[in-house]
Amino acid sequence: MDACISQNACADRSEPAIELVDAPRLAQLLFDDGLSNFRPAARQKARLLELRASSPGAMAVARKDETAVGYFILCTPDKEEYWGAYEGHNLLEASLEVSPRWRGRGLAMALARRLAEEDWEDYILIASCCYWNWDLRRTGLNAYAYRRVLQKIFSLLGLIPYPTVEPDVRSHPANIFLLRLGSRVTAPAREAFLALCLGKAPCLNHPPD
Ligand SMILES: CC(C)(COP(=O)(O)OP(=O)(O)OC[C@H]1O[C@@H](n2cnc3c(N)ncnc32)[C@H](O)[C@@H]1OP(=O)(O)O)[C@@H](O)C(=O)NCCC(=O)NCCS
Numbered sequence: 001m002d003a004c005i006s007q008n009a010c011a012d013r014s015e016p017a018i019e020l021v022d023a024p025r026l027a028q029l030l031f032d033d034g035l036s037n038f039r040p041a042a043r044q045k046a047r048l049l050e051l052r053a054s055s056p057g058a059m060a061v062a063r064k065d066e067t068a069v070g071y072f073i074l075c076t077p078d079k080e081e082y083w084g085a086y087e088g089h090n091l092l093e094a095s096l097e098v099s100p101r102w103r104g105r106g107l108a109m110a111l112a113r114r115l116a117e118e119d120w121e122d123y124i125l126i127a128s129c130c131y132w133n134w135d136l137r138r139t140g141l142n143a144y145a146y147r148r149v150l151q152k153i154f155s156l157l158g159l160i161p162y163p164t165v166e167p168d169v170r171s172h173p174a175n176i177f178l179l180r181l182g183s184r185v186t187a188p189a190r191e192a193f194l195a196l197c198l199g200k201a202p203c204l205n206h207p208p209d
Pocket of ligand 1: 129
């Protein structure tokens with residue numbers, strides 16, 4: 001069972017295809033072994049499969065032939081995370097990664113553009129951007145420049161900076177929280193979520209010390 005393939009160099013300059021995938025389609029794809037920013041590629045593929053099968057949202061993949069070299073997923077945040085305290089079913093968290101050999105060719109932007117073609121007006125979209133998840137070493141960027149790159153990518157989906165008390169985001173000045181509230185999100189859902197953002201709501205998973 002080979003979920004990953006290895007590529008020593010990206011000599012191929014032809015453009016990967018951008019495709020929206022459901023869980024069965026994702027299961028068919030190989031994963032470039034460079035997709036290891038968050039965990040080893042095979043485990044990341046398994047995690048994404050789990051998320052895609054169990055969560056609303058969408059996932060776009062950049063694929064070279066049948067090998068995923070980048071992905072962008074919108075899915076329900078983990079219940080154990082701060083955002084898991086939000087009880088609505090319309091909250092989606094963004095996460096993306098492009099294999100180092102395929103970076104700097106506009107794939108992250110292309111993935112974001114593809115997802116932006118879908119209708120997100122019923123959803124609250126968020127991205128919690130924390131520097132310890134970033135590949136500062138390979139990109140050669142400092143944390144603030146890297147944050148600007150992420151803001152540019154996520155802005156294609158309409159996400160903009162929003163204040164939050166979420167402890168991870170607040171723990172470093174380079175971290176940033178980005179938000180998009182869909183136009184059809186109901187007023188009570190909007191209020192409940194913004195209260196959680198600003199620490200004005202009871203947060204069941206994270207009671208105050
Ligand atoms: C962040 C990441 C997804 C960018 O992927 P990518 O395919 O290289 O990005 P793109 O080529 O689409 O570039 C996006 C924009 O950022 C800029 N950019 C990207 N990498 C850059 C770099 N190293 N230096 C300067 N600018 C950079 C591009 O110029 C582009 O802007 P432009 O369209 O105005 O030119 C990739 O570096 C990655 O996977 N990092 C590890 C995972 C990660 O950080 N995920 C986010 C967690 S919150």
